Amino acid sequence: MPRYKLTIEYAGTKYSGWQKQKNARTVQGELEAAIGAAIRDKSFEFMGSGRTDAGVHALRQVAHLDVRKTVPAETLRRGINDELPADIHVLAVDSVPHRFHARHSAIARSYLYQISRRRSAFAKPFVWWVKDALDLDRMNDAASRFSGMHDFQAFSDDDPDEKSTDVLIEDITIGEDGDLILVRVGGSHFIWKMVRRMVGVLVEVGKGQLDPGDIWTADAARLTAPASGLFLERVYYDGDPRSQPLLPAVPVRPARG
Numbered sequence: 001m002p003r004y005k006l007t008i009e010y011a012g013t014k015y016s017g018w019q020k021q022k023n024a025r026t027v028q029g030e031l032e033a034a035i036g037a038a039i040r041d042k043s044f045e046f047m048g049s050g051r052t053d054a055g056v057h058a059l060r061q062v063a064h065l066d067v068r069k070t071v072p073a074e075t076l077r078r079g080i081n082d083e084l085p086a087d088i089h090v091l092a093v094d095s096v097p098h099r100f101h102a103r104h105s106a107i108a109r110s111y112l113y114q115i116s117r118r119r120s121a122f123a124k125p126f127v128w129w130v131k132d133a134l135d136l137d138r139m140n141d142a143a144s145r146f147s148g149m150h151d152f153q154a155f156s157d158d159d160p161d162e163k164s165t166d167v168l169i170e171d172i173t174i175g176e177d178g179d180l181i182l183v184r185v186g187g188s189h190f191i192w193k194m195v196r197r198m199v200g201v202l203v204e205v206g207k208g209q210l211d212p213g214d215i216w217t218a219d220a221a222r223l224t225a226p227a228s229g230l231f232l233e234r235v236y237y238d239g240d241p242r243s244q245p246l247l248p249a250v251p252v253r254p255a256r257g
Contacts (some may be wrong), residue, residue, distance in 0.1 A: 001066040004073060005096045008061045011087040012127045018052045021041050030088055035065065038079030043068055049102040049235045055227030059249055062235040064102040105237055106252030108170065110186040111195045112233040113225065115203065117179040118203040126250040128229040136174060142212035144171040146198060155197040155220045165191055165237060175246045178253040182246055183187070184233065198248065199225040
């Protein structure tokens with residue numbers, strides 16, 4: 001069976017996450033329906049690099065697809081897109097060897113979180129509007145303390161008896177663009193709700209409500225940032241360039257007077 005690598009973007013606002021579920025609309029479910037219609041065959045295998053939660057978006061999610069007969073990659077991409085709703089789009093389709101696996105071949109991932117300094121009529125589904133002033137120096141101080149290998153059990157609802165909650169955080173970058181504060185978190189992998197809780201803690205530090213040195217003792221679950229501002233930014237494989245500019249997914253420009 002030929003194997004293809006799909007690179008996908010989606011707005012997760014209307015979906016109950018990536019993973020296919022009964023009685024729920026999901027990104028994977030929409031893609032599988034579109035693939036079946038495009039190739040006129042339900043005998044295929046489709047797997048993503050990982051899950052995203054309800055309401056979370058993706059700039060470059062990756063999946064692999066096995067089909068029974070070879071289809072030109074661009075023909076396949078266009079055919080799938082013709083069947084998809086407007087908030088899911090296949091950016092690229094590439095033929096890959098069977099040793100490529102969307103999840104197991106991934107060596108790192110990065111997430112982008114967008115915090116807005118102002119209320120926005122257009123970007124609400126893609127930001128977290130924080131009314132309080134945020135001190136970026138304090139946030140950067142706290143962010144540096146997340147770097148390295150740590151046990152993030154307190155930042156996740158995953159059961160540590162079922163899977164490891166140890167995660168290697170390679171870097172955290174905080175920047176500004178217009179009225180946005182951008183937080184990029186790069187690491188080996190991520191566990192359920194982890195990035196949203198990290199951002200929630202960083203915002204609490206930025207408000208002055210938490211000391212940077214107390215991030216590991218904070219009640220992270222209470223500080224979980226909303227899903228709306230979170231994007232799966234990139235999934236990295238061997239040979240992929242790792243240096244990427246920190247750019248907004250949806251800009252929020254300063255309000256004009």
